[in-house]
Amino acid sequence: MKRRTMFKGAAMGLALVAGPIAGPVAAQEESYTIGVAIPSATHGFMGGLNYHAQASIERLQEAHPELEFVLATAGDSGKMVNDIEDMVATRGIDALVVLPFESEPLTSPVQAVKDQGIWVTVVDRGLSVEGIEDLYVAGDNTGFGRIAGEYFAENLSEGDNIVVLRGIPTTLDNERVAAFEAAIEGSGINVLDMQHGNWNRDDAFNVMQDFLSKYDDIDAVWASDDDMAIGVLEAIAQADRNEEMWVVGGAGMKQIIQRVGEGDPMLPVNVTYPPAQIATAIELTALGLLTPTPVSGRFIIGSQLVTPENADQFYFPDSPF
Numbered sequence: 358m359k360r361r362t363m364f365k366g367a368a369m370g371l372a373l374v375a376g377p378i379a380g381p382v383a384a385q386e387e388s389y390t391i392g393v394a395i396p397s398a399t400h401g402f403m404g405g406l407n408y409h410a411q412a413s414i415e416r417l418q419e420a421h422p423e424l425e426f427v428l429a430t431a432g433d434s435g436k437m438v439n440d441i442e443d444m445v446a447t448r449g450i451d452a453l454v455v456l457p458f459e460s461e462p463l464t465s466p467v468q469a470v471k472d473q474g475i476w477v478t479v480v481d482r483g484l485s486v487e488g489i490e491d492l493y494v495a496g497d498n499t500g501f502g503r504i505a506g507e508y509f510a511e512n513l514s515e516g517d518n519i520v521v522l523r524g525i526p527t528t529l530d531n532e533r534v535a536a537f538e539a540a541i542e543g544s545g546i547n548v549l550d551m552q553h554g555n556w557n558r559d560d561a562f563n564v565m566q567d568f569l570s571k572y573d574d575i576d577a578v579w580a581s582d583d584d585m586a587i588g589v590l591e592a593i594a595q596a597d598r599n600e601e602m603w604v605v606g607g608a609g610m611k612q613i614i615q616r617v618g619e620g621d622p623m624l625p626v627n628v629t630y631p632p633a634q635i636a637t638a639i640e641l642t643a644l645g646l647l648t649p650t651p652v653s654g655r656f657i658i659g660s661q662l663v664t665p666e667n668a669d670q671f672y673f674p675d676s677p678f
Contacts, residue, residue, distance in 0.1 A: 389646045390425040392444035393639060394437055394455045395480075397430040400557055400584040402608050405632035405678025406456070413636035417643050424643055434462035441466055445473065452476035452642050456635065460485045460527045476645070480638045483528035492645075493655045494638035495529065496630040500660040502533035504628050505579055505605055506540025508662065512625070515545025517576040520568045522554035522561055522585050533581060549575065554585040561588030569596045577603050583610035583627070590623065599623060608632070609663065609671050610678055618668030627663040629671060632678055634658055 393414070398404040407430065414426045427448050429440035437458045444450045453470050457463035457479065464484040471477045471489055479490035509519065521537070524530040534551070541548075549572050554561035561580065568575065569592060578593075580586035586606030593599055606613055607628040616624045637656060645652040663671050 388423045388425060389451045389643075390427065390448055391639070391642055391646070392427045392429070392441065392448065392450035392453045392455075393635075394429050394431065394441050394444070394453065395635065396437070396456060396458050397432045399432065401610050401678045402556065402582070402584060402630075402632050405676065406635050408677045409633045409636045410639065413639045417640065421643070421647060424647070431458055434458045437463060438466045441470060445470060445475065450475060452478065452646060454478045454480060454635075454638050454642050456480040457482045457484060457527070459525060464489070476642065478638050478642045480635055481529060482525075485528065491653050492638070492641060494634055494641065494658075495656075496634055496658050497660045498529045498532040498630075499536045501607060501628055501630055502536030502538075502581075503540045504660055504662050505581070505607065506537040508605065508626055509537075509546060509577060509579065510541050510544040513544070513546050513577060516547065517545075518547045518549050518572065518574050519577045519579060520549050520565075520572065520575055521551040521579045522564055522581055522589065523551060524553065524556040524582055524585075526553065537579060537581075554580070554582070554588065556582045556584055558584050558588035558591075561585035562592050563588075565589040565592035566596075569593070569598060575602045577605070580604055580606040582606055583608045583613045586610075586613060586624070593623075607660075608678075611673060611676055614663060614668050614672045617663055618665055618672060620665045625664075627668075627671075629661045629663060631658060 393410060395406060395410055396403050398407040414428060417424055427444050427450060431437035431440055453475055455467060460482055464486050467477060467484055468489050477490045478492040481495045523534060550568055552564045554564045578589055580589045583606040586604050589604055603623055603625055605626055608630040609627060613624060613627055617627050641652045644650050
């Protein structure tokens with residue numbers, strides 16, 4: 358494997374994909390292999406993320422034939438661990454870009470990769486131990502929860518009741534929920550219940566059905582994800598309680614953004630969290646391999662509140678998500 362000291366400092370740009378690198382770096386004619394391990398496209402956000410991962414790899418391979426990629430998708434943590442171990446053992450990867458299926462089960466395997474001197478980029482769902490990765494790329498999870506919480510605090514009254522659906526148990530879910538709770542603290546809003554919907558429509562549908570059966574008075578729902586929001590809306594519709602509450606999801610699914618833009622009272626706003634962050638992670642990792650550009654540290658993509666007034670800026674009809 359070809360190793361060299363790389364990735365020192367903060368990320369400064371993504372010029373790599375513009376075309377082949379000229380000068381001494383290109384003249385070395387070394388080849389590098391980047392392993393990319395991500396969850397399968399089990400729901401909309403991951404479908405978009407898979408799309409952007411593949412598109413980024415295709416762009417980079419066309420511009421830089423000295424780069425090779427190993428892309429593996431997994432439907433559970435066990436398969437992801439096996440995929441990563443295989444990348445190291447049989448493909449001799451120089452760098453790993455990983456979006457952990459779950460934080461805890463992937464922490465030790467990724468630490469083992471790092472211990473072998475392989476560059477590690479972690480995306481979105483952090484590991485359960487800090488400081489393992491060389492580069493962390495994610496949306497602004499704290500901002501994601503804070504922005505949603507601020508909207509609830511500003512648009513509900515003291516004594517109003519809400520329910521919350523969490524995602525898969527991960528560090529990013531913890532960050533989102535903690536920021537949401539901090540934003541509504543002191544508002545007098547009552548959180549009746551909080552359960553994991555696992556960023557899954559069917560799971561969210563079942564959780565929301567349970568909430569609706571237990572609570573007669575719900576004023577709003579923080580679904581914290583657009584796939585879960587779809588399941589929540591279906592459960593509310595089946596219970597014929599559409600007039601009672603509104604729902605805030607997140608991530609910018611085009612169907613949800615369209616409804617926000619149309620002024621749907623059930624979906625007053627959304628909060629962005631782009632699946633294209635995987636492309637940022639892959640391209641920054643490649644940039645560090647092929648050039649002296651410093652890219653270590655944290656690269657956080659800010660979240661924004663989507664309203665009927667600005668929804669057209671976030672609506673991409675040709676997007677897979």
